[in-house]
Amino acid sequence: MNKRLRKYGMPFIVLMFFPAITNAYLEPGLWSYMFHIIVASLIGVVYSLKVYWIGIKGFIRMKFKKKRKDKLICFDTSHKEAAPNQDET
Numbered sequence: 001m002n003k004r005l006r007k008y009g010m011p012f013i014v015l016m017f018f019p020a021i022t023n024a025y026l027e028p029g030l031w032s033y034m035f036h037i038i039v040a041s042l043i044g045v046v047y048s049l050k051v052y053w054i055g056i057k058g059f060i061r062m063k064f065k066k067k068r069k070d071k072l073i074c075f076d077t078s079h080k081e082a083a084p085n086q087d088e089t
């Protein structure tokens with residue numbers, strides 16, 4: 001069945017979607033409709049990026065993060081000498 005579909009079905013599908021001659025009328029309102037679809041799609045993509053930007057940015061950082069050893073910073077100042085008291089002169 002699969003071989004028959006490839007032999008007879010695929011050429012039929014190709015000819016159905018890409019005919020040699022078409023006699024179609026494209027009315028002027030179609031271009032306005034297509035323009036609105038394109039603009040709405042772009043607005044939808046921009047809004048989706050805005051909503052999910054933090055997640056996308058975190059994913060990109062995680063994928064391209066350099067493997068490095070994190071240096072620990074010690075804020076313990078107990079080993080330093082105490083400053084002399086200014087009042088005792």
